[in-house]
Amino acid sequence: MAVPQGYPLLCLENPLLDIQARGDDALLEKYGLKANDAILAEDKHMDIYEDLIARDAKLIPGGAAQNTARGAQYMLPEQSVVYIGCIGKDKYGEILKKTCEKAGVHTEYRVDEAQPTGKCGVVITGHNRSMCTHLAAANEYKIEHLKQPEIWSLVEKAQVYYVGGYHLTVCVPAIIALGEEAAAKNKTFMLSISAPFIAQFFKDQLDSVLPYTDYTFCNETEAIAYSEGHQWGTEDITEIAKKLAQLPKKNTQRPRVAIVTQGTLPTIVAIGSATGSVEVKEFKVREISKEAINDTNGAGDAFAGGFCAGIVGGKSLDDSIDMGQWLASKSIQELGPSYPFPKQTY
Ligand code: 26A
Numbered sequence: 001m002a003v004p005q006g007y008p009l010l011c012l013e014n015p016l017l018d019i020q021a022r023g024d025d026a027l028l029e030k031y032g033l034k035a036n037d038a039i040l041a042e043d044k045h046m047d048i049y050e051d052l053i054a055r056d057a058k059l060i061p062g063g064a065a066q067n068t069a070r071g072a073q074y075m076l077p078e079q080s081v082v083y084i085g086c087i088g089k090d091k092y093g094e095i096l097k098k099t100c101e102k103a104g105v106h107t108e109y110r111v112d113e114a115q116p117t118g119k120c121g122v123v124i125t126g127h128n129r130s131m132c133t134h135l136a137a138a139n140e141y142k143i144e145h146l147k148q149p150e151i152w153s154l155v156e157k158a159q160v161y162y163v164g165g166y167h168l169t170v171c172v173p174a175i176i177a178l179g180e181e182a183a184a185k186n187k188t189f190m191l192s193i194s195a196p197f198i199a200q201f202f203k204d205q206l207d208s209v210l211p212y213t214d215y216t217f218c219n220e221t222e223a224i225a226y227s228e229g230h231q232w233g234t235e236d237i238t239e240i241a242k243k244l245a246q247l248p249k250k251n252t253q254r255p256r257v258a259i260v261t262q263g264t265l266p267t268i269v270a271i272g273s274a275t276g277s278v279e280v281k282e283f284k285v286r287e288i289s290k291e292a293i294n295d296t297n298g299a300g301d302a303f304a305g306g307f308c309a310g311i312v313g314g315k316s317l318d319d320s321i322d323m324g325q326w327l328a329s330k331s332i333q334e335l336g337p338s339y340p341f342p343k344q345t346y
Contacts, residue, residue: 006157007082007106009072009312012146012174013065013164014138015085015109016118017092019049020297020336021057023123028130035128038195040169041121045132048121059092060336061099062120063138064194064301065164067337070103071305071327072162074339075346076312078104082154084146085167086110088137092117103339108154110145112137122297122336129297135170143173159187160312162304165194168205179212183251188311192304193218196225203229211250215311217304218244220262237268238280245272257317261303261328263296267321283321286329298337303328306346 028035031048041048061070069083083100087093087109096117100107118138123130145151161178168175175191182189191213193199198206199222206226210216218226223240227233232243237260244258249272256272266282273279306327310320323346330340 007080007154008159009069009076009081009162009308010155010158010160010178011065011069011072011081011083011162012178013085013167014063014118014133014135014170015066015083015087015093015096016063016120016133016138017095018060018062018120018122018297018336019052019057020060020122020124021052021055023052023055023125025125027051027123028125031132033123033130033132035125035130038131038133039197041132041134045121046134048132049119049134052121052123058335059095060338061096062298062337063096063118063164064166064192065162066096066100067298067301068162068164068305068308069105070100071302071331071339072308072312073104074343075306075309075323075327079106080312082106082108082158084108084151086112086137086139086141086145088112088115088117090116092119093137108151110141112140115140124295124297127293127296129295139170141167141171141174143171143177146174146177155181160190160308161188162190162308163209165192165198165206168198168202168209172205172208175209176212179209179250182214183212186251186253188214188254190215190217190304190308192300193222193226196221198222199225199229211248214251214254214256216244216256216258217300218260219300220260220265223260237262238270241268241270242278242280245270245278246276259307259321261300267325269317269321271317281318283318283325286325288329288332293332294335296332299328299332301337302331302339
């Protein structure tokens with residue numbers, strides 16, 4: 001057997017296939033969906049995938065952190081990124097594996113024998129997207145898989161960890177294991193809050209992993225959901241970013257950086273310090289003409305991917321933010337969470 005190589009960036013989350021189509025208010029209403037949201041599918045949502053396929057849906061590789069992994073690898077030298085999660089033994093799982101291979105991302109999937117590969121129904125209405133996820137196999141990820149010697153050796157060789165907050169619904173112990181490894185060896189641990197429902201309904205799980213984060217990512221709606229859930233009494237994004245940066249931290253050798261994206265508005269970055277003071281920086285996004293936008297699904301994942309590439313490549317915080325904004329601007333010109341092919345260079 002080939003000895004696994006080390007990859008500097010290790011990403012963990014839910015591998016999903018996106019089933020994405022244009023919809024309308026009637027479709028949103030039929031399933032009780034908001035125009036712009038991400039939820040876990042309940043029984044009443046299970047027909048939506050067929051409805052989307054009937055609307056000529058595209059099958060696009062998704063899963064938020066898997067998009068980030070592909071994005072980071074897009075901007076890094078070969079063999080920089082490994083992605084971990086659980087798929088089923090089926091055609092959709094094969095599509096995900098092949099797409100990652102093509103993108104140069106090494107995958108170490110756990111393959112569940114019983115459940116199908118997870119899928120995410122994406123309803124596009126104008127510039128909004130509503131996502132409804134049936135995790136299926138993705139929900140079967142277990143800490144035992146991460147602790148297998150050949151997988152754990154990749155964890156030990158990695159220098160930077162990126163976890164999608166959506167995984168808080170699946171396997172908190174795996175996230176904590178990565179956080180502990182990072183804190184013990186002064187490596188970098190990053191986490192995205194991923195969706196308002198994570199801040200609202202998985203609050204305790206989220207709070208159990210935030211102390212490990214060196215970089216916490218969220219968008220404006222997730223920031224506000226977090227603030228509301230913690231009765232911070234503010235919807236001011238800069239204030240929330242500052243408070244996120246000041247939350248308790250396990251590894252005190254690194255400051256916490258909280259990064260809040262807000263669509264076309266500037267990205268807010270709050271940098272904590274050992275003394276408790278916080279520095280705030282704002283970064284304008286790269287403007288794209290309205291006509292050039294294809295769809296914004298996955299823009300945040302792309303931003304995180306470009307940012308991770310910067311950090312893994314030893315770039316400064318400011319440069320890493322710019323790399324994130326560059327990759328996000330490229331991704332929104334593609335269909336779904338994808339990147340231009342042939343490859344463009346930063
Ligand atoms: C557990 N949930 C709800 C999810 C997701 C998810 N990825 C992991 N877990 N719900 C939506 N996504 C992904 O988000 C991307 C856009 O940011 C979709 O698969 C889509 O590719």
